[in-house]
Structures are given as C-alpha cells and as structure tokens.
Amino acid sequence: MRRHRSGPGLLAAALLFCLACLPARAQGLVTSLSEHLVSITSSFTGDNILVFGAVGEIDDPRMSPFEKYDVVIVVRGPVEPVTVWRKGRVAGIWANQKSVTFRNVPGFYAVATTSPLREIARESLLSRHQLGLDYLDLARARADDGEQDAPGREARDLQAGPFQAALIRNRQRTALYLEEEGAISFLGDRLFRWTVSLPATVPVGNYKVEVYLLRGGQVVAAQFSPLFVYKAGLERRIYGFAYDWPFFYGIAAVLIALGAGWLANAVFRED
Numbered sequence: 001m002r003r004h005r006s007g008p009g010l011l012a013a014a015l016l017f018c019l020a021c022l023p024a025r026a027q028g029l030v031t032s033l034s035e036h037l038v039s040i041t042s043s044f045t046g047d048n049i050l051v052f053g054a055v056g057e058i059d060d061p062r063m064s065p066f067e068k069y070d071v072v073i074v075v076r077g078p079v080e081p082v083t084v085w086r087k088g089r090v091a092g093i094w095a096n097q098k099s100v101t102f103r104n105v106p107g108f109y110a111v112a113t114t115s116p117l118r119e120i121a122r123e124s125l126l127s128r129h130q131l132g133l134d135y136l137d138l139a140r141a142r143a144d145d146g147e148q149d150a151p152g153r154e155a156r157d158l159q160a161g162p163f164q165a166a167l168i169r170n171r172q173r174t175a176l177y178l179e180e181e182g183a184i185s186f187l188g189d190r191l192f193r194w195t196v197s198l199p200a201t202v203p204v205g206n207y208k209v210e211v212y213l214l215r216g217g218q219v220v221a222a223q224f225s226p227l228f229v230y231k232a233g234l235e236r237r238i239y240g241f242a243y244d245w246p247f248f249y250g251i252a253a254v255l256i257a258l259g260a261g262w263l264a265n266a267v268f269r270e271d
Contacts, residue, residue: 055189084100110179211223
C-alpha cells in the first residue's frame with residue numbers, strides 16, 4: 001500500500017498558497033487530492049488518498065461571526081444495481097426466498113466530518129445530499145413480488161428497509177462503506193485534511209469526491225473533484241478481454257485450468 005508522507009509544514013504551505021489565491025470576501029473553498037488516478041495492478045493492496053483544503057472568507061449577513069465552520073467530505077464510487085436476498089425455510093431447507101433490487105448502489109462510499117452529522121445540519125439537508133450511511137437513497141427498483149404500482153408503495157419501501165440495512169452492513173464489513181465522524185482535522189482555523197483508505201477490493205470506475213462547507217446548519221460552499229480507479233498493465237488487458245468477450249474468456253480459463261492440471265500431473269507423477 002502506498003503511503004503519503006508529505007510533511008505537515010509542506011501541506012500547510014500549499015494550502016496557505018491556495019487560500020491566498022482566493023478573491024477577497026468570496027465564498028472561498030479550495031480543495032484538492034493527493035492523486036486523481038489510482039492504478040490497480042497484481043500487487044495492489046489498497047491506497048490512501050489525502051483530501052485537503054482551505055476555507056476562505058465568507059461574506060453572508062445571515063451567518064453569525066461566532067458560528068464555526070464544519071466540513072463534510074464524501075467519496076462515492078461507481079453506481080450499479082444490486083439485488084439483496086433474504087433466506088427462508090422452503091420445505092425444511094434454507095433457501096433464497098425474497099429479494100429486493102436497488103438501482104443506485106455506490107460500489108464505494110466514505111464520509112468524514114468535523115463533528116457528528118446530526119450536530120452539523122438537519123436531517124432534511126443530510127437526506128438531500130445523502131450525507132451519512134443513514135441517509136443514503138439506494139432507489140429501490142422492485143421487489144420480486146412484481147408489485148410496482150402506486151398502491152402500497154410506501155409499505156413496500158418500509159419492507160425494503162431491512163434489505164438496505166443488510167446491504168450497508170455487508171459493505172461495511174469489507175471496508176467498502178465508511179463513516180468517520182470527527183475524522184477531519186483542522187490545521188489552524190482554515191486548513192483541513194482527511195485521508196480516505198481504499199481497500200484492495202475497491203471497484204474500478206469513476207469516483208466523485210464531494211467537499212461541503214457548512215455554517216449554521218447550512219451549506220455555504222461546495223466543491224467536487226474526480227477520482228479515477230482503473231486497472232493497469234496486463235490486469236487491464238485481461239479485465240477488458242473478460243468484459244468484452246466473456247464467452248471466449250470462459251473457454252480460455254477452462255483451457256488454462258486443464259493445461260495447469262496436466263502440467264502438474266506430468267511434473268509430480270511418480271514413475
């Protein structure tokens with residue numbers, strides 16, 4: 001795993017330079033990442049991405065000068081549909097019995113804050129921006145009973161709650177979903193930083209890093225940065241071949257397995 005060893009003095013100097021470039025009295029929020037490209041090779045064991053930024057002056061008469069700033073950082077991975085199954089007894093055998101399909105499930109989701117989320121803003125704002133695992137909207141598509149009409153939709157959404165909770169718990173166990181309240185540290189009054197850990201199983205695709213600056217329970221500034229996770233080298237070619245030609249990839253995998261078995265038998269065969 002690569003580790004970023006930039007000293008705090010160098011980081012502070014860079015952030016101060018960014019802050020100095022802000023226009024006076026602007027809603028200033030300058031953010032950046034230690035890297036925007038993460039390449040996955042055969043030796044990839046995860047990576048650490050440093051998210052840092054600086055807060056400028058904010059001229060808003062509605063805000064009290066005594067209200068402190070809060071920062072929320074969200075890293076969202078590529079979205080995909082996911083089906084969650086619940087097992088039940090069928091003729092005395094445990095088997096998949098009921099399922100719920102969610103349309104918009106981030107492959108990776110991490111959120112960090114300077115303070116507890118419920119102390120930063122109201123639930124309506126947290127839900128609007130999907131800040132926190134409790135406020136994710138995975139947009140349930142359907143249940144396997146085939147009911148998709150308006151009648152009974154609210155009841156079905158309530159029934160989907162345990163399925164979504166189970167999905168989030170499973171992603172948390174594999175470090176694909178993270179929630180770190182109070183993890184963002186300030187260097188002085190204006191500079192902040194947070195390091196997000198990407199596990200070895202992080203999915204490839206386009207990511208988005210969202211940084212929200214809040215004051216008095218309101219979002220006063222926000223910035224978004226792209227992050228790309230992709231396979232490199234031979235792994236990229238194999239991945240592309242498997243994705244574009246799955247039938248031939250399956251045949252090749254079977255032939256390689258047969259060849260490896262034959263070679264092992266020839267080498268270790270006792271005469």
